[in-house]
Amino acid sequence: MKHKTIIEPFKIKSVEPIYVTTEQQRKEYLKAAKNNPFLLKSDQVIIDFLTDSGTSAMSAEQWAGIMRGDESYAGSKSWERMENAVKHLTGMEFILPTHQGRAAERIIYGHLGGSGKTFISNTHFDTTRANIEFSGAEALDIAISESNDPSLIHPFKGNIDIGRLENLINEKGAENIGAVILTVTNNSGGGQPVSMKNTREVSTICKKNNILLLLDCCRVAENAYFIKHREEGFEDKTYEEIAQEMFALTDGAAMSSKKDALVNMGGFLALRNKELAEACTMLLIITEGFATYGGLSGRDMEALAIGLKEVFDPSYLEYRIKSTAYLGEHLHKMGVPVMMPIGGHAVYIDAKKLYSHIPVNQYPGQALACELYKMAGIRTVEIGSVMFGKYDENGKLIPAPMELVRLAIPRRVYTQSHIEYVIETFDEILKTKDQIKGYKITKEPKFLRHFTAHFEEI
Numbered sequence: 001m002k003h004k005t006i007i008e009p010f011k012i013k014s015v016e017p018i019y020v021t022t023e024q025q026r027k028e029y030l031k032a033a034k035n036n037p038f039l040l041k042s043d044q045v046i047i048d049f050l051t052d053s054g055t056s057a058m059s060a061e062q063w064a065g066i067m068r069g070d071e072s073y074a075g076s077k078s079w080e081r082m083e084n085a086v087k088h089l090t091g092m093e094f095i096l097p098t099h100q101g102r103a104a105e106r107i108i109y110g111h112l113g114g115s116g117k118t119f120i121s122n123t124h125f126d127t128t129r130a131n132i133e134f135s136g137a138e139a140l141d142i143a144i145s146e147s148n149d150p151s152l153i154h155p156f157k158g159n160i161d162i163g164r165l166e167n168l169i170n171e172k173g174a175e176n177i178g179a180v181i182l183t184v185t186n187n188s189g190g191g192q193p194v195s196m197k198n199t200r201e202v203s204t205i206c207k208k209n210n211i212l213l214l215l216d217c218c219r220v221a222e223n224a225y226f227i228k229h230r231e232e233g234f235e236d237k238t239y240e241e242i243a244q245e246m247f248a249l250t251d252g253a254a255m256s257s258k259k260d261a262l263v264n265m266g267g268f269l270a271l272r273n274k275e276l277a278e279a280c281t282m283l284l285i286i287t288e289g290f291a292t293y294g295g296l297s298g299r300d301m302e303a304l305a306i307g308l309k310e311v312f313d314p315s316y317l318e319y320r321i322k323s324t325a326y327l328g329e330h331l332h333k334m335g336v337p338v339m340m341p342i343g344g345h346a347v348y349i350d351a352k353k354l355y356s357h358i359p360v361n362q363y364p365g366q367a368l369a370c371e372l373y374k375m376a377g378i379r380t381v382e383i384g385s386v387m388f389g390k391y392d393e394n395g396k397l398i399p400a401p402m403e404l405v406r407l408a409i410p411r412r413v414y415t416q417s418h419i420e421y422v423i424e425t426f427d428e429i430l431k432t433k434d435q436i437k438g439y440k441i442t443k444e445p446k447f448l449r450h451f452t453a454h455f456e457e458i
């Protein structure tokens with residue numbers, strides 16, 4: 001018999017309590033957190049969908065690896081295992097361990113960036129953009145136009161717009177392009193996948209123009225799932241083979257391993273070019289740690305090596321993608337405007353459509369994130385004009401293309417009844433939507449303002 005029900009392909013060995021709070025308590029907590037869910041304490045949260053980053057439940061094998069961790073400063077056995085696992089996956093010769101994704105980004109974009117340089121991506125993640133801009137370079141997002149229409153169905157909405165890529169290279173001059181970066185899956189664009197065909201086309205253009213092509217590969221296993229099930233010619237390949245084929249088209253990769261390596265901390269930079277790797281290794285040693293640990297403990301490296309294999313297990317990936325879709329498709333059926341099709345690691349709500357009475361300069365996404373918390377203790381993140389908005393010279397908001405709220409699902413953490421609780425909450429979100437008010441920012445830092453900004457209800 002073929003079952004319809006996709007079960008969590010694991011048993012639970014160790015549990016953490018969830019503290020149930022009342023709506024009144026949550027209103028007070030949110031007020032104290034200046035209406036920014038990032039400033040809440042974790043025990044004030046019932047379902048934590050803030051991020052899928054570093055929040056995975058590790059397997060018994062990974063915990064066993066933690067005990068085996070070799071904490072030698074240089075030449076640790078655990079590094080050897082991590083290096084082998086990353087080499088096996090990426091096919092790249094030079095692997096640099098980093099404590100997380102943005103450390104890899106700071107090293108590579110700090111080295112390649114600087115004023116006058118342009119970086120082109122389907123969508124730069126916020127830390128990627130910040131590291132590029134901090135170096136003095138510019139970061140341009142050119143995902144296909146379909147990616148900006150949340151309700152439009154397209155199998156590979158994360159793809160880069162090839163025509164715009166060619167135009168930009170001509171306009172800026174190939175020598176001024178720091179790198180082209182494919183983010184798989186496209187996190188800020190709705191967790192949408194990039195096809196192999198698109199990767200191949202981008203790779204050909206980059207090779208022809210002698211431009212570096214890098215993969216931001218945090219969610220490369222989830223991306224491989226979509227390729228296997230949506231792109232012709234990949235039906236019989238394993239998820240790992242698909243990921244390997246994608247890496248083979250690129251010159252390097254940065255990974256926040258806190259996503260698809262199923263660990264709580266870790267990352268790496270993988271490169272083919274020796275000179276580039278040597279320059280980056282020098283920066284690694286100056287700011288992260290020696291080349292055989294780069295800011296990670298031996299135990300972290302051990303868990304990472306194991307997680308990078310586990311993530312490609314077909315029953316895990318099927319459960320992962322289908323359980324995200326279960327939440328998204330239920331919300332869609334109820335009439336909640338969600339980004340379609342449902343992405344790999346998260347469900348994205350179109351807050352501009354849900355709260356169409358709230359103008360973008362009053363941050364409808366922030367309003368929804370606050371409502372979800374007050375109503376049910378669900379912590380989410382705004383991915384819209386709070387995260388990506390800029391100001392023009394008169395201080396007027398230049399809004400982001402979309403006002404999304406992301407419900408990012410930690411890997412192997414929540415069960416179906418947690419998800420049912422979230423679905424039920426949206427009944428109430430829909431009923432009360434016309435009464436919800438917008439927010440204004442009362443305090444913000446210069447970079448990455450969404451982490452620490454303060455808000456007030458209007």
Ligand code: F0G
Nearest residue numbers: 051053100101102125127187216218256
């Ligand atoms: N690239 C992408 C596509 C990401 O999603 C992230 C992190 C990073 C780079 C940076 O990695 O956090 O290890 O330094 N994304 C997290 C998120 C924070 O919630 O989506 P990091």
